[in-house]
Amino acid sequence: MEDLLPGEEMHPACYTYPIGALAHSTRSGEAAFTGATTDCAGKRTIHLKNVLLKFCFSLMWITAEPAGWVLAAGWVLAAGWVLALGHRERRVQLKELLLATAVAVAAAAFVAAPAGASIVTFSGQDDGAPVSGPFPNSAAAQASFETAAGAFGPLHTATFEGLPVGLYSPVAAGPGLSITLNAPNDGACISGVANCTYGNLYGFNTTPGGSQWLGFANGSATFNFAKGTHSLGMYLTGLQTVFTTSLTLTFFDGASETLNLPINVNGGAQYYGFTDTAAITSATLTNTSDDAWGIDDVTYNFTPTAVPEPLSITLLGAGLVGLGLARRRRP
Numbered sequence: 609m610e611d612l613l614p615g616e617e618m619h620p621a622c623y624t625y626p627i628g629a630l631a632h633s634t635r636s637g638e639a640a641f642t643g644a645t646t647d648c649a650g651k652r653t654i655h656l657k658n659v660l661l662k663f664c665f666s667l668m669w670i671t672a673e674p675a676g677w678v679l680a681a682g683w684v685l686a687a688g689w690v691l692a693l694g695h696r697e698r699r700v701q702l703k704e705l706l707l708a709t710a711v712a713v714a715a716a717a718f719v720a721a722p723a724g725a726s727i728v729t730f731s732g733q734d735d736g737a738p739v740s741g742p743f744p745n746s747a748a749a750q751a752s753f754e755t756a757a758g759a760f761g762p763l764h765t766a767t768f769e770g771l772p773v774g775l776y777s778p779v780a781a782g783p784g785l786s787i788t789l790n791a792p793n794d795g796a797c798i799s800g801v802a803n804c805t806y807g808n809l810y811g812f813n814t815t816p817g818g819s820q821w822l823g824f825a826n827g828s829a830t831f832n833f834a835k836g837t838h839s840l841g842m843y844l845t846g847l848q849t850v851f852t853t854s855l856t857l858t859f860f861d862g863a864s865e866t867l868n869l870p871i872n873v874n875g876g877a878q879y880y881g882f883t884d885t886a887a888i889t890s891a892t893l894t895n896t897s898d899d900a901w902g903i904d905d906v907t908y909n910f911t912p913t914a915v916p917e918p919l920s921i922t923l924l925g926a927g928l929v930g931l932g933l934a935r936r937r938r939p
Contacts, residue, residue, distance in 0.1 A: 757839030775800030791827020811902020841881025
């Protein structure tokens, strides 16, 4: 007698009926609605509940990356070798498992798809604060933003430290982020990557221990995200309502979006950020006034490219070998 596969039960010899048919037990002569099919030769009963359990298990693991994909690789291994070496009953079990997995993948994709874009903004202003800080309101908004943004994945903050000074475009601000500037050159400490400032009525650095920031008077900056992002936040410095009357952030998340940012009256610092349930690939910050101002500490979602784990590669390779053998065995 062969060992039972997971989820199988021994069953006495009996007549075979379609799923859900009336089955008669030769042991007691009673009739019962079994919801199962019986392989009388192998005395095995394959229950519908097994398929449901496999579906739930598949959905749980597939949505839990990267463990779900390691599991998927293991299933490829099982598929190859069971088809190559197993007999009919084991192939029936495998077909059920693969069907449940396919349905689970589709269900996981449906669950993960956002029903519609939802935007949440975060803002804190320290009007007139000195260059040296502190910036309590801005820091509080930054902390709230980073907590919300972190729910969408790992965060990276571009500080502009170590970049060449001057006005040029694009600016390789950080991994997966380039900034396209469209602004005139108003000189050092005003335009482009700067490492100096004229005071809190102008742009200045906000990175602790840093010195550099990015300025673009009378122009715009487009943030380009190579992998997309669900969030964007930054410090804004030196803004004054006497110069700046409109400061907008525009992007596309399935629809054209425009956010109107608050503006400090007397310079200082402020923080502004937003999260979006729909990923965006670019966003444009525009200030067409002659205000000399700046940005710093730009935060966004960025997940480094994962290197496939050796275990996954081995399982996939072994599974493909098994599938190849199965193909050769066909008459």
